Amino acid sequence: MKYRDVARGCLIRANAMLPSNSEEVLRYAALELRQCLECLIYERAWCYKSVLSNDDLKEWQPSRLIKRLLEIAPYADRGVRLTMASKEDENDIIMDETERVLSRKELSKHYHKIGSYLHASFNNDLEPIALNTTSVNKTLERLSILLDEVINSPISKLVPKAGLFTFDCKKCGERIGCDPDYTVSKFNLHCSNSKCSASYEITFDAVNHQLSYRPDKVSATCANKGCLNPVSIWQRDINHGFKFNCDLCNRENVVAYSISLFD
Ligand SMILES: [Zn+2]
Ligand SMILES: [Zn+2]
Incomplete structure (x- = not known):
């Protein structure tokens, strides 16, 4: 069916x-x-x-x-326009239809x-x-x-396949794929594993026609004054109460909001 x-x-x-x-x-x-x-x-x-x-x-x-x-x-969620012209004369349009998509x-x-x-x-x-x-x-x-x-769209189920871009998640290893919009030079993509907090910034280089991805992480240092090891935290993990262990001193760090005086 x-x-x-x-x-x-x-x-x-x-x-x-x-x-x-x-x-x-x-x-x-x-x-x-x-x-x-x-x-x-x-x-x-x-x-x-x-x-x-x-x-x-x-x-x-x-x-x-x-x-x-x-x-x-x-x-x-946008329809693709499909235009076909005769082989002999490019002005002789045989078909010009746009898919109606919800x-x-x-x-x-x-x-x-x-x-x-x-x-x-x-x-x-x-x-x-x-x-x-x-x-x-x-x-x-x-x-x-x-x-x-x-x-009753005159044409249907047209999906451009050429732009498929995939890579493995740096956090959980899950394969992440996207079919990018080449008119946008930068956009964010979450890992396809719903339990994983990784997200990526995808950049499209229009000159070289190349896509690249960068883990969406924030740089910080271990809160242990005797360690101060540089750490990077996934942007989506920046929540009050999020805990992680420092790779160097192995002390547990906790992300917390604080209020300070402004002067
Ligand atoms: Zn992941
Ligand atoms: Zn540390």
């Missing part, structure tokens, strides 16, 4: 119920559209399966999954909104509130048009 087929089925069933004056029917339509949105996000993630870790794939919440996906592939903005705008229709709600006096069927119909119909555009 393919995600797009499931999404299409959800949309057809939802459209058959819309518009409706019945709250119950609208809730079922919202449920179908929510599953449709989920399928389209999972399908997008599937296109980038080679750069997503097992940890990433455990994330079922669409908003978190797309957030992670965009960290790895910053243009994953963007992160569109997902967050609609996902939680329709999710709220699936729950009972009440006012300040704990009295149940009925769904405003006029406004729900409007929202669901708008979403249905958007999903129809995505599902």
